[in-house]
Amino acid sequence: MFELDVRSRKPIYEQLIDNIKELIVTRVLQPDEKLPSVRHVSKELTINPNTIQKAYRELERQGFVYSASRKGYFVAPIDWISNQGKLEEMKEQFQPLLKEAIYMGLTKKELIRWFEEAEKEGGEAGDSGPESDQNI
Amino acid sequence: MFELDVRSRKPIYEQLIDNIKELIVTRVLQPDEKLPSVRHVSKELTINPNTIQKAYRELERQGFVYSASRKGYFVAPIDWISNQGKLEEMKEQFQPLLKEAIYMGLTKKELIRWFEEAEKEGGEAGDSGPESDQNI
DNA sequence: AATTCTGTATTAATAAAAATAATACAGATG
DNA sequence: CATCTGTATTATTTTTATTAATACAGAATT
Numbered sequence: 001m002f003e004l005d006v007r008s009r010k011p012i013y014e015q016l017i018d019n020i021k022e023l024i025v026t027r028v029l030q031p032d033e034k035l036p037s038v039r040h041v042s043k044e045l046t047i048n049p050n051t052i053q054k055a056y057r058e059l060e061r062q063g064f065v066y067s068a069s070r071k072g073y074f075v076a077p078i079d080w081i082s083n084q085g086k087l088e089e090m091k092e093q094f095q096p097l098l099k100e101a102i103y104m105g106l107t108k109k110e111l112i113r114w115f116e117e118a119e120k121e122g123g124e125a126g127d128s129g130p131e132s133d134q135n136i
Numbered sequence: 137m138f139e140l141d142v143r144s145r146k147p148i149y150e151q152l153i154d155n156i157k158e159l160i161v162t163r164v165l166q167p168d169e170k171l172p173s174v175r176h177v178s179k180e181l182t183i184n185p186n187t188i189q190k191a192y193r194e195l196e197r198q199g200f201v202y203s204a205s206r207k208g209y210f211v212a213p214i215d216w217i218s219n220q221g222k223l224e225e226m227k228e229q230f231q232p233l234l235k236e237a238i239y240m241g242l243t244k245k246e247l248i249r250w251f252e253e254a255e256k257e258g259g260e261a262g263d264s265g266p267e268s269d270q271n272i
Numbered sequence: 273a274a275t276t277c278t279g280t281a282t283t284a285a286t287a288a289a290a291a292t293a294a295t296a297c298a299g300a301t302g
Numbered sequence: 303c304a305t306c307t308g309t310a311t312t313a314t315t316t317t318t319a320t321t322a323a324t325a326c327a328g329a330a331t332t
Contacts, residue, residue, distance in 0.1 A: 009288095011320060037278060048322045053279075062239065070278050070328050090237045091250055097233070098254035101226045105219050108251055114227055115247055118234035145317095147291060173307060184293045189308075206299050206307050 001036055004045060012047060016055035024064055024075055031081075035065060035073040137172055140181060148183060152191035160200055160211055161221065171201060171209040198224070 002019045004012055023029045038056065042049040056073045059065045063080045067073045098106075138155045140148055159165045174192065178185040192209045195201045199220040203209045212220075234242075 011288095013320075038280095039278080050280090050323090051321060054320085056279090067279075070280090071330090072278060087237065087240050087242060087246075090233070090240065090242070093233060094237070094250055095254055097226070097229060098250060101223065101230070102251070102255055104222050104226065106223060106226070108248060110223075111247065111251055112244065114230055114234060115238070115244055118231055119238055149291075174309095175307080185308090186294090186310095187292060190291085192308095203308075206301095206309090208307065 002041065002045065004047075012045075013051050013055040013058070016041075016052060017058055020055070020059060021064060024081065029075045031075050031077050033075045035075065037072055138177065138181065140183075149187050149191040149194070152177075152188060153194055156191070156195060157200055160217060165211045167211050167213050167217075169211045171211065173208055 002016060004015055008015065020029070020035070029035070035056065036044075038049045038052045041047075041052045056065065056067070060067055060073070063076055065073050065076050101111075138152060140151055144151065156165070156171070165171070171192065172180075174185045174188045177183075177188045192201065192203070196203055196209070199216050200212055201209050202212050211217075237247075
């Protein structure tokens with residue numbers, strides 16, 4: 001079901017996250033559909049159950065799936081997933097702050113540094129590399 | 137000159153940074169005043185020269201000091217610092233917002249787009265300032 | 273009720289990254 | 303030339319992140 005690249009430097013739980021996000025966003029996995037169980041994936045990929053759990057938990061935290069205790073993990077409803085509108089709202093919040101900061105000398109470079117810092121401390125898992133433009 | 141707290145879990149180069157910033161902002165260290173040399177501090181605090189250098193470099197990156205190659209490090213001009221201080225404040229404002237946005241799927245790419253948009257509409261900025269990273 | 277599925281919590285082992293140190297180099301200065 | 307300065311490279315140590323081992327407990331199925 002999922003694919004891993006063993007020679008990638010990206011942690012496998014992150015690979016799982018990206019992998020599953022992709023399947024959800026492309027509707028290969030439908031809302032309320034059950035994800036393969038932690039142990040099932042564990043056996044299939046011969047990795048530890050906790051690694052899958054970590055991925056599932058992170059996906060839950062990000063709102064892509066929900067868990068029904070002791071029943072399994074399920075794909076979240078559409079409206080949960082499409083935060084797109086909220087991102088646009090966010091942008092409106094950012095704009096005035098950004099303008100002021102730019103006025104004070106904020107550079108693109110520095111802003112990127114802030115981004116990476118926030119990324120590291122807080123939420124997201126993605127590597128956000130040169131090409132992965134993971135919109136949801 | 138500087139004080140370290142050995143039982144703090146904060147890395148000593150960070151302690152140095154905070155320490156020096158404080159001295160600069162409170163005008164104990166005047167603009168264009170020379171900082172004690174890497175080795176001098178090294179001996180005084182019995183830590184490795186490179187640790188101080190790391191602190192100094194970071195201070196340079198943040199615009200609090202500048203380095204004259206092979207002459208030493210010097211406190212930056214006032215206007216640099218005051219701007220930089222405000223930028224640091226700004227960063228604190230940005231961080232929670234950024235984390236939330238990242239959580240919602242904001243990508244680096246998109247953030248840059250926002251930056252460029254804000255740049256275009258309002259803020260008179262241009263680069264300049266202490267962005268000069270690796271000058272030799 | 274027993275077997276087998278499910279998630280979850282705790283702890284330990286391992287891998288990766290950050291922080292610091294050791295050492296050597298090179299220009300500037302007097 | 304002797305000594306100051308910063309800098310670069312590499313290694314060591316410490317810390318954190320990642321993965322694994324193991325055991326527990328509820329739910330479903332038989």
